[in-house]
Every structure is written in structure tokens, then in C-alpha cells.
Amino acid sequence: MAKGVKPRVKVPKSAEAGEVITIKTLISHKMESGQRKDSDGNVIPRSIINRFTCDFNGENVIDVTIEPAVSTNPYFEFEAKVPEAGEFKFTWYDDDGSVYEESKSIAIG
Amino acid sequence: MTFTRRETLALGLGAAALAAMPGASFASTEEAIAAFTGGAEVGEGGIELTTPEIAENGNTVPVEVSAPGATSIMLLATGNPNPDVGTFNFGPLAGSRSASTRIRLAQSQDVIAIARMEDGSFTRTSAPVKVTIGGCGG
Amino acid sequence: MKRIVLKGAALAALLATGALAEEPKLIINGEIELPTRVPAPSHMDAIDEITSGWVYRTKETQALQMDDFDNPGMIFVDVGQELFETAEGDAGKACADCHESAEEFAGLKASMPRVNEEGELESMPDVINECRTERMQADAWKWSGPEMSAMTALISLQSRGMPVDVAIDGAAAPFWEQGKEIYYTRYGQLDLACSNCHENNYDMMIRADHLSQGQTNGFPNYRLKNAKINTVHGRFKGCMKNIRAQPFAEGGDEFKALELYVASRGNGLPVESPSVRN
Numbered sequence: 008m009a010k011g012v013k014p015r016v017k018v019p020k021s022a023e024a025g026e027v028i029t030i031k032t033l034i035s036h037k038m039e040s041g042q043r044k045d046s047d048g049n050v051i052p053r054s055i056i057n058r059f060t061c062d063f064n065g066e067n068v069i070d071v072t073i074e075p076a077v078s079t080n081p082y083f084e085f086e087a088k089v090p091e092a093g094e095f096k097f098t099w100y101d102d103d104g105s106v107y108e109e110s111k112s113i114a115i116g
Numbered sequence: 117m118t119f120t121r122r123e124t125l126a127l128g129l130g131a132a133a134l135a136a137m138p139g140a141s142f143a144s145t146e147e148a149i150a151a152f153t154g155g156a157e158v159g160e161g162g163i164e165l166t167t168p169e170i171a172e173n174g175n176t177v178p179v180e181v182s183a184p185g186a187t188s189i190m191l192l193a194t195g196n197p198n199p200d201v202g203t204f205n206f207g208p209l210a211g212s213r214s215a216s217t218r219i220r221l222a223q224s225q226d227v228i229a230i231a232r233m234e235d236g237s238f239t240r241t242s243a244p245v246k247v248t249i250g251g252c253g254g
Numbered sequence: 255m256k257r258i259v260l261k262g263a264a265l266a267a268l269l270a271t272g273a274l275a276e277e278p279k280l281i282i283n284g285e286i287e288l289p290t291r292v293p294a295p296s297h298m299d300a301i302d303e304i305t306s307g308w309v310y311r312t313k314e315t316q317a318l319q320m321d322d323f324d325n326p327g328m329i330f331v332d333v334g335q336e337l338f339e340t341a342e343g344d345a346g347k348a349c350a351d352c353h354e355s356a357e358e359f360a361g362l363k364a365s366m367p368r369v370n371e372e373g374e375l376e377s378m379p380d381v382i383n384e385c386r387t388e389r390m391q392a393d394a395w396k397w398s399g400p401e402m403s404a405m406t407a408l409i410s411l412q413s414r415g416m417p418v419d420v421a422i423d424g425a426a427a428p429f430w431e432q433g434k435e436i437y438y439t440r441y442g443q444l445d446l447a448c449s450n451c452h453e454n455n456y457d458m459m460i461r462a463d464h465l466s467q468g469q470t471n472g473f474p475n476y477r478l479k480n481a482k483i484n485t486v487h488g489r490f491k492g493c494m495k496n497i498r499a500q501p502f503a504e505g506g507d508e509f510k511a512l513e514l515y516v517a518s519r520g521n522g523l524p525v526e527s528p529s530v531r532n
Contacts, residue, residue: 011400015328015329027211027212031323031324033323033326033329035333042197042198062207062209063209066207066209067207067208068206068207069205069206069215070207071202071204071205071215072203072205073202074200074201075198075220076196076200076201076202076219076220076221077202077218077220078175078217078218078220079175079481080326080481081217081218082217082324083216083217084215084216085204085210085211085212085214085215085216086210086212086214087210088209088210088211168312168313170462171314172311172478172532173477173478173479173532175478175479175480176478176481177314178314178317178318248461248462
């Protein structure tokens with residue numbers, strides 16, 4: 008697992024049934040592009056988060072394919088429909104095989 | 117066709133060096149579009165891309181894209197060494213067919229967004245972004 | 255062409271409502287309004303009004319600082335909080351073993367740097383490292399290293415909104431004079447003093463960059479340029495390199511004196527740490 012990777016997500020604590028809410032996510036990650044060279048002129052190997060997904064009660068909200076052109080500390084903002092109370096699950100996939108997860112529950116009413 | 121000294125050198129060094137040249141990602145932009153659309157015709161309209169006109173730093177450029185009725189939206193940075201930026205695939209619980217992120221732009225260039233719609237058609241838009249360099253070159 | 259027409263219409267609408275005359279306001283999380291222009295402290299002759307560096311940034315960069323979730327500097331505040339709770343060193347202590355919470359340090363950033371009981375000018379990393387080496391019996395952190403940057407971001411955030419108020423008289427006076435002298439001295443192959451850009455030419459464009467007054471009330475800050483927390487001394491060093499000068503040492507006497515003088519030019523501006531800059 009890459010060092011110091013920390014996910015952050017912002018989800019409202021509650022919503023009306025069927026409401027559309029805004030979700031913001033951020034994860035601390037260098038997103039080494041594979042385009043840079045170190046001081047000795049050697050290419051620094053690519054090391055990025057290559058996929059991000061958000062699911063609610065097992066159903067998909069968004070699935071993002073990520074390339075090295077996404078900035079350091081990848082940020083995503085999107086909207087989700089909330090049909091019922093339940094749990095959002097957020098997953099980030101690292102090039103090195105690590106998987107970072109975070110979840111947030113939301114109430115109705 | 118004339119070449120500058122630098123371009124000639126790059127040619128001599130082969131494809132790897134050529135790929136690093138500004139503008140050289142043109143061909144791969146077309147390839148990336150073809151891979152996404154499967155060669156289908158791409159229309160216009162019904163897709164909105166919001167970018168700053170001037171980005172203070174190319175390291176972190178906020179972009180927002182929205183295409184009602186899209187199942188997925190691909191972003192491309194035509195002036196980057198590799199034009200691929202990412203693709204948003206919307207699931208059944210997507211609240212809208214829109215998303216925002218922050219991207220890297222190596223230089224001033226056009227950013228392209230292409231949406232695959234529910235009926236299988238494609239639509240595109242693009243926006244020019246000027247990328248500035250700090251006062252003392254820093 | 256369509257774009258231009260639209261812009262003209264938008265402009266007319268703005269003029270009609272008078273919105274154009276209003277400067278954007280720095281309001282964080284829709285709650286905390288931080289003034290970005292205040293009267294200059296009396297020791298400054300050349301400037302009547304001091305301004306936050308926030309006003310010189312584009313609306314996209316400004317927006318990043320207006321929401322604590324959008325502000326990537328907050329990632330490092332979280333890292334600082336983890337470090338605050340982590341025991342290190344032979345004494346087996348964490349910051350949290352002596353200090354109930356980082357909130358205890360509200361006001362510290364606003365008064366830094368300051369002269370300590372030994373008569374030395376100390377900056378926040380000195381205070382943190384004294385705790386580490388003496389109370390925790392741990393190694394000192396590097397001045398602008400990732401741990402120190404995260405910890406100073408956490409501690410500085412506790413003063414957000416409090417006006418900068420560094421002492422410049424009494425025991426601080428000789429350090430302040432030294433810092434002032436550095437501020438007005440030309441250095442490097444470009445032969446520039448801090449004042450040439452940040453006093454004589456702020457609000458002008460230096461190539462594509464909008465020059466600020468070089469205020470430090472938002473430090474440590476998150477810069478888009480390197481996507482990390484930057485310290486004041488790190489920024490001074492960057493400026494000196496840009497003007498092709500040999501930088502002073504981070505944590506050294508010259509930069510601490512300059513830090514005091516530059517901070518005093520911001521006396522009255524609210525602490526914005528961690529601010530977001532280009």
C-alpha cells in the first residue's frame with residue numbers, strides 16, 4: 008500500500024426518499040504520472056489510482072476510469088439518487104494492487 | 117515539409133521521442149476517440165464542458181462535464197503527452213449524468229469531452245484552456 | 255462569436271445589478287467570512303491598505319479555499335491530526351498526551367514568530383521541535399519536511415480568522431529591524447528586493463502571474479504548483495532561487511527575522527491557513 012493514502016468523502020447525513028444528493032470525494036495520492044524523471048534522468052515509474060467506484064446498497068452510482076492526467080490528490084464530485092436508507096461504498100484502486108475503501112451511511116427523513 | 121532542428125532530432129530518436137513532442141498526441145487523440153466510439157459518427161450538442169479560460173497552474177485544472185442521457189463521458193486533453201484523462205461511467209443510481217474533477221494540462225490546449233448516449237449515439241464538445249507559467253518561471 | 259455575445263449579455267446584467275463593483279468575498283463553508291482588505295499597520299509607509307493574496311487569484315483558485323472539503327490543504331491537516339495523536343520517541347509520548355487537543359493552540363499562528371524566554375526569535379517549527387526533542391525525546395523534524403508541514407497546518411488552522419498580531423517592539427525590535435533590512439535589500443543576479451515586487455508592483459502582472467503583496471497570513475499554504483503544503487521559509491527560498499540568489503537556510507536566523515518582518519506587514523489581516531495559492 009502506498010504511504011499516507013487517506014480517503015475523504017462528503018455525503019449528507021440524511022435525504023428524502025428518491026432525492027438526488029451531491030457527493031464529493033478526495034484521496035491523498037501522488038498520482039505519479041510516469042512522465043517525470045528523477046535527478047539522475049531516470050523515468051519515475053507510473054503509480055496512480057486507476058479506478059474509482061461509488062455504490063449504494065450494492066448498486067452502482069459511478070465508475071471512473073482514471074489516467075495519469077488526473078491531478079495529485081484525485082477529486083471527484085457527482086450526484087447520486089437515494090431510493091432508501093443505506094450505505095454508500097467508495098473504492099479506489101491503486102496501480103500497486105492496493106484497494107482503499109470508505110463507507111458512509113445515509114438516513115431517510 | 118520542413119523540420120526544425122529539434123523535430124529532426126526527435127525523428128532520429130524514433131517514436132518514443134516523437135510522442136513527447138507538443139502536438140504529437142494528435143494521432144493518439146484520434147485513436148482514443150475511435151477506441152471509445154468504435155468508429156461511430158460523433159455529433160454535437162447536448163453536452164456541456166466547463167473549464168477555466170485561464171488556468172493559473174496546469175497541475176490542477178478544475179473541469180466539469182454534463183450530458184443528460186449519457187451512459188458514459190470520456191475526457192481527453194489533446195496537448196498532453198498522453199491525451200487520456202479518464203471516463204465517467206454512470207450507474208443506475210447516478211443522480212445526474214455530470215461529474216467534476218481536477219486534471220493536469222501540460223500546456224495551453226483544447227480539452228475534449230465525448231458522451232455515449234443511452235441510444236448508443238455519441239456527442240462531443242471541446243473547450244480551449246490557456247495554461248500560464250509563474251512570474252519568475254517558477 | 256456566440257461566446258462573446260453571451261459574455262456581453264452577462265456583463266450588461268452584472269452592470270445593471272451593480273454586481274461588478276463588488277469584489278468577491280472570502281467566505282469559508284458559507285459561514286466564516288474573512289476580510290481580505292484591511293488598513294495597513296502604522297509602521298508601513300508605502301502602503302495604505304493590506305490585501306490577502308487570495309484576491310489576486312483566479313475565481314477557480316479562490317473557490318478551492320472557500321470550502322474545507324474542496325481545499326486540498328485539509329488532507330494535510332488530517333495528517334497533522336494523526337501525527338498529533340501518535341506517540342514517538344523514548345518518552346513514549348504523543349502531543350495529545352500533554353495537549354488535550356490542537357485547539358489549545360488557537361492564537362499561536364497569529365503571534366508567530368515571537369521572542370522566547372531565552373531572548374531568541376522562535377518560529378512555530380522551533381516550538382514543535384522543542385517539544386519533540388525535550389518532552390518526547392524524539393528526533394527533530396526537518397523544517398519544511400512533510401511531518402512539520404502537516405503539523406504546522408493543523409496548528410495554524412486553529413487560529414483561522416484571528417487577526418495577525420506579531421510583536422515588533424521590545425525584545426522583538428532588533429529582529430524586526432534585521433528582517434526589514436533583508437526585505438529592502440536587493441539580492442541575486444536579477445538584483446531584486448522583496449519590495450521591488452511585493453511593495454512597488456503588487457496587483458501588476460509579472461508575465462502571466464498576478465503579483466500579490468507577499469502576505470504570509472495564509473501560510474502554511476497549499477500550492478497548485480506542487481500539490482503540497484508549503485512553509486513560509488520554503489516560499490522565501492523559492493523566491494530567492496527565482497531571482498537567482500543563494501537562498502538563506504530554512505529555519506536560519508535571516509529567514510526567521512524576515513518572517514517576523516513580513517508577518518508584521520500583515521498585522522490586522524485574518525489568519526487564512528491553510529490557504530490555497532497557485
